[in-house]
Amino acid sequence: MSIEVRDLTHIYAQGTVFEQMAIEDVSFDVGAIDFIGVIGPTGSGKSTLIQHLNRLLAPTKGTVIVNGIDVNSKSVPMREICKRVGIVFQYPEYQLFEETVYKDVCFGPKNLGFDKEKIDFLAKESIELVGLDFETVKDLSPFELSGGQKRRVAIAGVLAMKPQILVLDEPASGLDPAGRADLLDSIQKMNKELGICIILVSHNMDDVAHYCDKVMVFSKGRLLRYGRTAEVFADSDFLLSSGLAPPQSKQLLIELKKRGIPVDDSVFSIEGAIDEILKWHSSLAGK
């Protein structure tokens, strides 16, 4: 098991008039090579949760164990946690600061105290991993790059610390559809080929349906549902009642079923929706 979260509660500004419960009694396990989607409306506690995974926030109550280490134990130095859990926040390109792409990506591993040779190797490896050509970009200023390239460099900077768990908060937002698919494909490769555990926070249900093996659904600070993506997305009533917008293909099947057309609305892909409609249509001809 790579992450074990038990009874995690976080209250902001406890004891003041601004007191606010952000997450409440959340417990879950994440496997070493899982690819997990975290979904839920704005304000449901997703960002608060991920900041607990590398001690950026301390729990009000509960524990977070990552690869056997208690993240909040005072005897564990922060550096040990950063080595294990990398977090890429929203719009990470705003955090680029160095003169060259190479230096920016080296910043993390340098702070972990690796030697020059290892840092060099890690920087090259990470830049290639996010789909950029090392020789072409290494000496460029991060500010000469396009938005999508900057985003990739920022992710490379986190990857260069060799995390076992990579948490990404809306990594594809603001990218065009093709850029979005390219980036998520690279992330999938990190999971399938390098065995990095991925936790992907996203508002895009289509992306989660397509890439994630399992999905967590948050609402008002509570973990409402955690299971295989296919099972969670199959439950139309649940998706609608938790204020999540299912993919259009699924909305179509839900509406058709309401109108009395016998289709299976647990399906959530374009191909699946087409099959369901064609099946129904050919059954009409038979009558």
Place this chain on the structure above:
Amino acid sequence: MMIQVRGVRYKYDSDSDSYAVDGIDLDLAQGEFVGIVGHNGSGKSTFAKMLNGLILPTEGSVNVLGMDTKDEKSLIQIRRNIGMVFQNPDNQIVATIVEEDVAFGVENLGIEQTKIRGIVDSALTSVGMYSSRLKKPHQLSGGQKQRVAIAGVLAMNPRCIILDESTAMLDPNGRAEVITTALRLNKEEGVTVVLITHYMEELVNADRIIAMENGKIAFDLPPAKAFSDSGRLRSLRLGVPEIVQIASILRENGIPIRENTLDVEGLVEDICQLK
């Protein structure tokens, strides 16, 4: 004509040969709802900023209600008529109370205090945020913040609103709120809307979709036509809404789906006709 663009080119670096906007001619009529799409770096945001004089063309001209954006004396009048809402809701709210934020622009116009109250209230009502008028911005969701930003623009009584990827950072509900608000302003109050987005399904109700590529207009078509060529959309690095993909495959399989069916409701109607 609301906006008239003639032979416009723009480059950020005067020494460079590459133009961010490279030869655009365009007419936008009063009351139109126009979508602008294009991949990152295609020039759409640069172009949008030229429509209200935030960026002035290197070559060519932009006319707003007959005023040239290069004429400094007209700029204030142009910007009052064309409001812009940007991507990040947290970067465009300046006051600590919702209604004060909406009043910010109007107060700077020198309108008398007694009238400001009415203007602010009606702008907030128009975006469905009147009941939140005394809230603090941090108590609002992303979609609500963007609607407050739209109200701030509306208070200036513009003839045109440009939404520059204003839905990019929002969750599905927030996106729906902003799109519904924009459509209502357009249909009921006749405000011209220019919506820049990567989400093609937000544009199914637009009058025209303009696709940009390398600073030029790749196509300018009504939605049904724009979505009909998925190969062209993909070559421009754009997506095709799921419903449009499903409709076209159903059609290939001999099921009669209307050519202008672009959303869930339309496709449900078409399919129910077969019962």
